[in-house]
Amino acid sequence: MTRATRRAEYTGPAAPCLYLAFELGSAEWKLGFTTEPGATPRVRTMPARDLARLTREIADAQQWFGVKAATPVRSCYEAGRDGFWLHRYLISIGIANVIVDSSSIEVNRRLRRAKSDRLDARKLLGMLLRYHAGEQKVWSVVRVPTVEQEDRRQLHRELRTWKQEQGISKAGNRHIRAVAIELAWGWLRYQPRSRLSRWYQARFGRGGPRARQVGIVALARKLLIELWRFLELGVVPEGARLKTA
Numbered sequence: 001m002t003r004a005t006r007r008a009e010y011t012g013p014a015a016p017c018l019y020l021a022f023e024l025g026s027a028e029w030k031l032g033f034t035t036e037p038g039a040t041p042r043v044r045t046m047p048a049r050d051l052a053r054l055t056r057e058i059a060d061a062q063q064w065f066g067v068k069a070a071t072p073v074r075s076c077y078e079a080g081r082d083g084f085w086l087h088r089y090l091i092s093i094g095i096a097n098v099i100v101d102s103s104s105i106e107v108n109r110r111l112r113r114a115k116s117d118r119l120d121a122r123k124l125l126g127m128l129l130r131y132h133a134g135e136q137k138v139w140s141v142v143r144v145p146t147v148e149q150e151d152r153r154q155l156h157r158e159l160r161t162w163k164q165e166q167g168i169s170k171a172g173n174r175h176i177r178a179v180a181i182e183l184a185w186g187w188l189r190y191q192p193r194s195r196l197s198r199w200y201q202a203r204f205g206r207g208g209p210r211a212r213q214v215g216i217v218a219l220a221r222k223l224l225i226e227l228w229r230f231l232e233l234g235v236v237p238e239g240a241r242l243k244t245a
Contacts (some may be wrong), residue, residue, distance in 0.1 A: 015072070016035060016067045016068075016071050016072075017035065017071060017072050017073070017074055017132075018033060018034075018035055018058070018061060018062060018065065018067055018071050018072070018073045018074070019033065019034050019035065019073075019074050019075070019125060019128050019129060019132070020032070020033055020058065020061070020073055020074070020075040020076075020095070020125075021075065021076055021077070021121045021122075021124035021125040021128050022075065022076070022077035022086075022121065022124075023077075023119070023120055023121040023124065024048070024077055024078070024080060024082050024086075025048060026048060027047070027048055028045055028046065028047060028048055029045070029046050029047070029048050029049075029054075030043065030044070030045050030120070030121045031043065031044045031045075031046065031054075031057055031061075031121060032120075032121030032122050032124065032125040033061040033064070033065070033125075034065075034125055034129070035065045035067060036129075037126075037129050039065070041121075041122055041125055042061055042064050042065070043121055043122065044057050044060075044061075049232060049233055050233075051089065051233060051235075055093075058073060072094075072096065073094070073095045073096070074095070074096045074097075074128065074132055075090055075095050075096070075097045075098075075128075076097065076098045076099070076100055076124055076127075076128045076131075077097075077099060077100065077124070078099075078100050078102045078119060078124070079099050079100065079101055079102060079142045080102070084099070084144050084145070085229075087099055087144055088144075098128075098131070098141045098142075099141065099142040099144060100124070100127075100139045100140070100141065100142065101139065101140040101141070101142050102119075104139045104140035105119065105127070105138075105139050127139060177217075177220075180220035180221070180223070180224060181216055181217065181220050183220065183223060183224075184216050184219045184220035184223050185216065187219070187223055188200060188201075188219070191237075191239070191240050191241065193239050193241070194237055194238065194239035194240045194241075195237065195238040195239045196219060196222055196223060196226065196237060196238075196239075197239075198239070199219075199222075200215055200216075200218075200219045203215060204216075223237075
């Protein structure tokens with residue numbers, strides 16, 4: 001089959017589009033780019049969770065394939081440890097992303113990477129093209145919960161984790177919990193306008209002592225994640241005010 005024939009059989013949108021598939025690793029991300037079936041994919045490797053680098057890679061790919069900066073971008077990645085934060089970020093910058101249920105993909109397991117058992121970027125890229133060409137059954141798309149739904153799930157898991165204390169010594173767990181909770185109370189005091197503080201007040205602020213105790217544990221966990229993102233990615237927690245020199 002010639003490249004011209006592949007183009008003719010392709011039933012996707014006539015307007016140009018940049019397709020991006022993520023192969024997410026703990027230390028590195030591999031990105032696969034293309035604009036149409038038959039085109040040689042552009043594959044790049046970058047540090048994991050480096051959003052500034054991701055923006056540059058997308059711009060470089062647009063230039064590489066000769067499409068305008070305003071060209072729509074469609075992306076995908078397999079569901080896994082990175083959860084929904086990347087999806088929400090991509091959506092926020094105008095990229096149409098889908099999260100793929102790995103178990104729904106029929107593929108010869110011997111073709112998967114031995115270390116991660118995840119599809120490589122090129123394979124995902126081909127399936128992304130087929131999906132947007134109308135082959136909806138090529139995989140199952142994960143339904144992304146709302147932030148509120150995810151909060152409720154995290155709270156449930158948090159309560160269960162605190163009760164079980166699995167894999168952590170009780171002494172160590174008590175110390176970490178005490179520090180995290182103290183940090184959370186300080187956050188409520190000094191960052192009252194932040195999204196996390198407003199979330200806590202809305203859900204637990206009017207409750208009794210028991211509700212506030214449960215809420216501060218949930219806040220402490222969410223705060224630790226936000227502070228990690230700030231240290232690793234430079235993303236300031238929403239609504240937080242930094243002290244100016």
